[in-house]
Amino acid sequence: MNKNLQTAIKASLEAGKVIMEVYDTAFNVEIKDDKSPLTEADKKANDIINTFLIPTEIPIISEENKQTNYTxxxxxxxxxxxxxxxxxxxxxxxxxxxxxxxxxxxNGKPVLGVIYVPATKVLYYADVEKNKGFKVELDSPDVNIEKIIEKAKSLQPKSGDSNLIQVVGSRSHMSQETLDYMDVLKESGKEVKVVSKGSSLKFCLIAEGNADVYPRFAPTMEWDTAAGQAICNAVGIEVISKETNKPLLYNKKNLLNPWFLVSK
Known part of the structure; x- marks a missing residue:
């Protein structure tokens, strides 16, 4: 396994531990300048992740780090x-x-991605260049890379054409544009079913074959989507900007993403 991918996996598992420690307490919620919420878990997890990534000497864009100037x-x-x-x-x-x-x-394209779900101890990871993405159901976050590889199962997106289209919708952000998109599908004769998930798990639904398409016609930032795009791209799923009709790019001057569509 790629050394940087191993580092990212280890960082995510250790971050997940401190996140769950906070999750099981009566934590406080702050509101950031952009009106988004922040908890002690965000800060502690960021500190843990930095301890793993800084030694790689690869620069970091993190939601909770001070952003480096684009110059x-x-x-x-x-x-x-x-x-x-x-x-x-x-x-x-x-x-x-x-x-x-x-x-x-x-060069603006995700090449490795890790998504870890601390509450369920489920890990997704992918190497885009090798066209391989995996899901691992862990018993504990205290596990070595060899055991992760042993337990990993390849991600398989849906195949074949079906009249039923499973559309991923957000629990927190269902925009009018998304509702309009589903109406167009229905008008074309498709049966539409909404599958709801929070966070980057929406990408994972597509990558593991539990949904067909994820229209995101609402704001996201690069850190919301980069890992999910890597996991999708590794198994043949595209993440296409509605502005350029090309794959989403990263480390842009403006870290805000355009609207996008995730599908085969």
């Missing part, structure tokens, strides 16, 4: 893109649908 970032060929707790709203609701997202990006 410097534009010189980076490769960087980490991290969300220590993706789905903080789900974390606050205590529904378990929050993740640790760690991706490695080269």
């Amino acid at each position: 410097v970032r534009q010189t980076w060929e490769t960087c980490w893109v991290v969300d220590p707790v993706d789905g903080t709203k789900e974390f606050i609701k205590r529904n378990g649908e929050f993740t640790v997202n760690i991706a490695l990006v080269t």
Whole structure:
């Protein structure tokens, strides 16, 4: 297994431990300048992840780090893109649908991705260059890489054409544009079923064959999507910008993503 992928997996598992420690307490919620929530779990997980990624000497874009000016970032060929707790709203609701997202990006494209679900101890990881993505159901986060590889099962997206289209919808952000998109599918004669998940688990639903398409017509940041895109790309799923009609790119001047569509 790629050394950087191993590092990202280890970082996600250790971050997951501190996240669950906070999850099991009466934690406080702060509101950031952008009106998004922040908990002690976000900060502690970010600190843990930094201890793993800084020694790689690859620069880091993380939601909870101070952002480096683009005049410097534009010189980076490769960087980490991290969300220590993706789905903080789900974390606050205590529904378990929050993740640790760690991706490695080269020349704007995700090449490695890790999504870890601390509440269920489920790990997704992928190497895009090898066209391989995996899901592992762990008994404990205290596990070595050899055991992870042994327990890993290959991700298999849905195949074949069906009249039933399973559309991934957010629990927290169902925009009017998304509803309109589903109406167009229905008008074309398709039966539409909504599958709801929080955080980057929406990408995982597509990658493991539990949904067909994920339209995201609402704001996201690069750290929300990089790991999920890596996992999808590794198994032949595209993540296409609605602005450019090309794959989403990373380490942009503006870290806000355009709207996008995830599908085969």
